[in-house]
Amino acid sequence: MARLFGTDGVRGVANADLTAEMALGLSVAAAHVLAEAGTFEGHRPVAVVGRDPRASGEFLEAAVVAGLASAGVDVLRVGVLPTPAVAYLTGALGADLGVMLSASHNPMPDNGIKFFARGGHKLADELEDRIERVYREHASGEPWDRPTGAGVGRVKDYDEGFDKYVAHLIAVLPNRLDGLKVVVDGAHGAAARVSPEAFARAGAEVIPIATEPDGLNINDGCGSTHLQGLRTAVVEHGAQLGVAHDGDADRCLAVDAAGNEIDGDQILSVLALGMREAGTLRGNTVVATVMSNLGFKLAMEREGVELLQTAVGDRYVLEEMKRGGYSLGGEQSGHVIVLDHATTGDGTLTGLLLAARVAATGRPLAELAGVMERLPQVLINVPDVDKSRVGSSARVAAAVEEAERQLGETGRVLLRPSGTEPLVRVMVEAADLDQARTVAGRLADEVKSALG
Structure with a gap:
């Protein structure tokens, strides 16, 4: 039986894979697992529940709230707020658990359920397995x-x-953003109100785009997965930079004044050097994943900053950060965790800190991000394949070996199954873009043929 929990909660097409009945049952199970330690005499468990603006979030929220309340949990319903806001409020309000309804960057028909434990922390695999076990036991009739x-x-x-939440974001900024003009792309998602408001309170002149969610337009041609609108707006308005979030705003990508993309690796580079200067980069270390561009690794080596790499997924980055007591980590996709101020990736906080660095130094974002040179990297998503066999197929293994032989010492290959979608990601890095494209294309074709 396939595991319900993926790399970021339970996710699927709303009302098909993820039904109201499932949402209710999982919430009751989560209440029994996560709130059980808080059910001492005189204490009533409390949960914080939030969602992104997807239409399906309305009925799923109702199911989650019903499930929690039926299990004896008092519910604080915070409405449409980013995932990191729900995590923050779970900790700040002393709640026993938090629940966020969102499918992040996925298309509108999808939705998902993410649970947070006390303190606003993502769940360990063991806790997710316990919730799933309790859910399945009762779904079978107990x-x-x-x-x-x-x-x-x-x-x-x-x-x-x-x-x-906005007050928390402003309070942790090292300096104000007065004099900056910033375009904020809210992806018609959970940060549509929060992010423009936070930037404005911090002193920036804000140009908001994609900040009118209607329940159906989340991530639709906008946000961190579709940067063209942000690029155009930054250039048209003469802004110093632009930031783009995904649907639940746990990630942030940026563009410089010329409209060039600044990805998560570059954002980490800028923040790492700023934090080192301020004495807040604990262990002089940044934690990232194996998907990070080789140029990021080389830049950190040149600057004397240690880089630790984990499996793909912000939860693995966070686990390593906690284990080593590190303060900064993230992913190329824009999940950036500043552990002194957040328990999970926070796109609004990331954008604010990036803008604060521009304001503090007086240097253009392009110059700050120029500390690292991105080597050509090609990523191809291969859909409609049996992703579970990517690590066991001899045919795929032979194709990877041949690709690595072609690249030699100047590149690398990485294949990994998506944790949230039925596809395999093929990543090829090389000193030459044409070579990277050619090798990635051949390898993607082989994956499709072998696993389709």
Whole structure:
């Protein structure tokens, strides 16, 4: 039986893969697992529940809230807020658990459920497995232990969450953004209100785009997966930089004044040197994944900053950061974790810190990001394949070996199954872009043929 939890919660097409019944059942199971330690005498467990603006989030939120309350958990419903806001509020309010309904950068028909433990931390595999085990036991017919009367959970809207989260973001900035003009692309998602408001309160002149969610337009030709609108707006308005979020705003990509993309590796480079200068880069170390561009690794070596690399996924970055006590980590995709101020990737915080570095130094973003040179990297998503066999197929292994032989010492190959979608990602890095494209194309064709 396939595991329900992927690399970032439970995700699928809403009302098909992810139904109201499943959302309710998982929430009851999560209440039993995550709130059980808080059910001592005199204490009522509390959950923070938020969502992105997807239309399906409305009925899924209702199911989650019903499930939690039926299990005796009081619910603080914060409405449409970013994933990192729900994580922050879970910790700040002393809640026993948090729940976020979002499918991040996925298309609108998808949705997902992410759980946070006390303190706003993502769940370890062991906790996810316990929730899934309890969910499956009761889905097969074993009755729940249900409270009655005054024992049922109470539900209230927590409208203060928006201002509390924005105030937190402003409070942790090292300096204000006065004099900067910034374009903010909200992806018609969870940060559509939060991010422009935070930048404005920090002193920037804000040009908002894609900040009118209607439940159907999230990530539609905008946000961190579609940067053209941001590029155009930055150039047209003469802004110093632009930032783009994904649907739940746990990631941030940027563009410089000329409209050139600044990816997660470059953002990490800029923040790492700024934090080292401020004495807040603990261990003089940055944590990233194996997907990071080779140019990032070379830049950190040249600057004397140690780079630790993990498996792909911000949860693995976070685990390594906690293990070693490090303060900065992230992914090329724009998940950046500043552990002194957030328990998970926070796209709005990342954008604010990047802009703060531009404001503090008076240097253009392009110059700051120029500390690293991106080597040509080609990423091809191969859909509709059996991603579970990518590590066991002899045919795929032979194709990878041949690709590595062609690249020699000047490049590398990485194949990995997506944690959230039915596809395999083929990444090829080389000193020459044409070679990277050729090798990646051949390898993607072989993956499709072998695993299709």
